[in-house]
């Protein structure tokens with residue numbers, strides 16, 4: 439068969455086209471790079487470059503190595519994203535690829551290993567539990583259902599401070615705020631048990647505090663580094679003991695639920711989980727350990743974070759008398775002095791909202807967002823392989839001087855319309871300059887609950903009391919990567935309005 443000139447032209451075209459495609463792809467491959475990394479030491483990795491204030495030391499490294507860098511601490515390797523644009527790619531543009539999390543704590547001491555919700559990979563189990571949280575605990579109508587619990591516990595807090603005022607006694611506000619958040623959460627999730635008396639909620643609190651204290655005492659080297667499998671000071675053992683105590687207590691609560699089956703009270707989250715556990719045809723097969731760990735996760739994720747944020751807000755207000763005065767004036771104008779601030783007042787208290795936002799920006803208790811990449815993708819022009827662990831440094835983003843004027847100062851006015859540019863930022867994670875509750879599929883599920891609690895408790899405390907002596911507290915950040923305070927907030931409450939005679943509504 440003769441070859442016609444048209445065929446030559448066609449073959450030449452195919453040749454040129456394939457060559458072009460080859461070059462495009464091979465040049466892409468060549469430009470496929472790994473993110474930069476500081477010089478690492480053998481075994482220790484970058485351990486020597488990091489201080490106990492991890493978000494801050496990672497922020498300093500990012501200034502030299504860029505918004506996406508590789509870090510290793512002992513056997514843990516991860517990328518760190520430190521600016522808004524990189525965070526947006528990970529948390530929004532590639533949200534599905536980064537919808538799993540990796541464990542970044544002393545998880546090797548967890549006696550319920552594999553049963554976690556907060557660290558669960560993106561899949562059927564996580565989706566089921568998230569749906570349960572949103573439909574039964576933390577979405578609009580469900581949140582409203584629990585308003586009486588929040589009111590009741592806030593009133594208990596204010597009454598206990600009034601008692602200190604009457605007796606002239608000091609008050610450990612840190613503990614009282616933690617009791618507040620713990621009791622609210624226990625009553626919301628296990629209302630049948632924890633509403634009858636405070637005993638079980640109190641015991642749960644004690645165990646979780648103990649657990650957090652042991653976890654916090656573990657050094658970086660024991661969590662990530664060369665001492666990971668040597669429990670040098672016995673804190674790992676103590677942590678496991680606290681977990682076993684939690685196991686015994688929660689097992690007892692579960693048994694009480696099982697014995698009380700058929701009682702007419704309204705279904706709570708524990709009932710729903712136990713129904714799913716018993717049902718052979720349920721959408722997922724839950725294990726008993728998963729149920730236990732779910733409650734543990736809610737308590738660990740929600741109690742100390744909300745309490746620490748309120749402690750920081752109070753300290754900042756006491757350090758800034760002008761801000762405190764302005765807040766009191768706003769509350770006085772909008773609410774008056776015959777009734778207590780309540781949840782429906784919050785939309786009319788923009789300065790209180792600004793105080794809460796500014797506290798969460800400056801002292802965020804969840805400053806490192808953890809993600810695990812599910813499939814290969816590209817971020818900032820770098821190839822990211824499936825299985826890569828990433829930390830988004832929300833601390834660095836919320837302290838970025840390019841976004842925030844005087845980023846280390848407490849200036850609630852920046853969130854007030856008309857004062858500065860930043861006022862439009864909301865708490866829902868849609869603005870990647872402001873990420874106190876993270877963003878995307880794995881964002882905080884308790885954000886709405888936490889902010890309601892913060893507004894009403896801070897509002898009530900400021901309305902009813904002057905808090906004297908707190909200025910003597912040595913204000914330091916606790917070690918580790920959480921944003922909690924190192925020392926308890928002890929003060930003398932001096933009554934301004936008696937909460938026990940104020941109207942609640």
Ligand code: HEM
Pocket residue numbers: 539555556557568623735736737739740741743744747798802803804805807808873874875876877878879880881882883884885887888889
């Ligand atoms: C001021 C209080 C709180 C702050 C600042 C906070 C912050 C955060 C942050 C930054 C994350 C990670 C988000 C991400 O990776 O994108 C998170 C996750 C989470 N938070 Fe909160 N949180 C607070 C209160 C609560 C409360 C009250 C609860 C529930 C009782 C809660 C439950 C959770 C859970 C379950 C997750 C994991 C969600 C998942 O992995 O799917 N948090 N929180």
